[in-house]
Amino acid sequence: MNMTSSPALLPDAHPTCFAIIDGNNFFVSCERVFNPALNNKPVIVLSNNDGCAIARSNEAKALGIPMGAPFHTFSHLIKPHRIKIFSSNFELYGDLSNRMMQILQTFTPDIEMYSIDEAFLNLAPLTCVDFTVLAQSMYDTILKQIGIPITVGIGPTKTLAKVANRVAKKQKIPFQILATPAEINAALKQTAIGDVWGIGRNLTLKLRQQGMYTAHDLASKDPRWARKTMTVVGERLVRELQGFSCLPLNSIEPDKQSIQVTRSFGVRLTERGDIEAAISTHATRLGEKLRKQNLVTPVISVFCRTSPFSNTPYYKGIGTIGFDIPTHDTPTLIKAAIKALGQAFKAGFIYQKAGIYAHGLVPKDGPKQKILFQKKTADSSKNNFSLCNSIDAINQRFGKDTAFWASSGIRPRHVMKQNQRSPRYTTRWSELKWVG
C-alpha cells in the first residue's frame, strides 16, 4: 500500500476497519458508578491481598503512582492527598463489564470481547455509517446507561485502532479515528515505541538500542527485517502498523487450553499442612471453573514458592500428576493436588504463594482416549459429578464456600486480605445500594 496516497475515507481506503472500545480506568470507574463522591478525586483499586495498584484514576496517576506499584511505596501519599483506596471487587467489575458488552453488541454483533474492559468491533461491513457519529453514540450510550466513560479508537487494523485509542486518551477526548495516511502517520509519530500493542519491556529496550523510539520508526521497517529480529510476531506487528490487517476479529471465544488458580497467602506460611489447605481451596476453585466451562483436564501441576522480594533464600517447587481419565471432579483434583504438593514442598522455607494449573484441557463430552489398562476405580470422578454440581449450585446461590471441602480447613490461615472492598452492588441482594 502507498502510505502517501491521497486521503480517502474509511473503509474505502482499506478493506478492513476495526474499533477498540475500553472503559477508562475501568475498575475505578466501576467504583465511581455507585459512589459519585469519588469523581474528580484520586482513587486507587488494589490487587488481591491489597498488594499493589491495578487501577488508578487520572488524579492518582497525576500523583505519580505507577501501574502495579506496591501499596507500601505510595501509602505515605494517601493521607495528604486524600486518596480513596479500594480492594478489588471483581464480582462488581465483571457484572458492569457484561452490561457494557451487551450495549456494544447493539451496535454490531461482530464483536470480540478482548478483556474485562475492552472489546474489538469489526466495522468494515458498516459501509454507510459515519464513524464520528457512531463513536460518539457509543460513548453517550454507555455513559448514560452504565455510568462508565469509554474511549473509542478506530483504524484499519487492530494495532492501529489501539494506537488511535491511546492518542484519544492522551488528548482526553472520547474517540479518535485514523482514516487517512496523514492521520495514521501523525498518530504513529506521537506514540512511543513501548506504547505499541505487542511491544513489551524487553522489545522496547532492544528496539531503542537500534535507534527506534516511536511507532513510526517501527512502521518504517521492512517486515522481513522484523521477522528476523522479532519472529513472526514482530513481522505481523510491523505489517499491522503499515495498515495491513494480520490479526482477525475473534468473535467466537475458543475453549481454554489452560486454567490456573494461584494466590498469595496474605501471610507467610512454613507448615505443609497450611499450604495443603490453601492448595485444596485452589483445587476446589479449579474444579468449579472446569465444570462451568464443561472442560476436563488430563494433568495438573502444583507449585509453592517463597517471595522473590524478600531477603530469605528463594525456592519454587513444582509437582505434576496426570490422570488416566481427564477429570473435573473436585475430590479427585484435591487428592492429586495434595499428592503433587508432596513433590513441590520442601521444609525449611518461608512460603508466600501457591497455585494449581490445569493444561491440555479437553471438552468434557469430546472424543475420549482409550485406556489400555484402566483400573476399575479410575473413574471415581463419574460418581461425584452430581455431588460437585450440587455444591456448585449451593455456593452459587448462597455465596462462595457456603459448602466446602474439609481439606481446605475450617479456619484456614491463607485468607486473602481485602480490607477496603466496596459492596457488590449489582450481584448481591444484601449489598444493594440504598438511596434516600
Added chain:
DNA sequence: TCTGGGGTCCTAGGACCC
C-alpha cells in the same frame, strides 16, 4: 509488616520414528 492473577503464542531442542 507490606510487591496480583490469569491467560496466549512462539521457538528451540530433545525424544522418537521410519
Added chain:
DNA sequence: TCTGGGGTCCTAGGACCC
C-alpha cells in the same frame, strides 16, 4: 566439497497481553 535425512510430538522457557 558433502560421509543419513526428514518428519512429528512434546516440553520448557520466554515474550506478550489485560
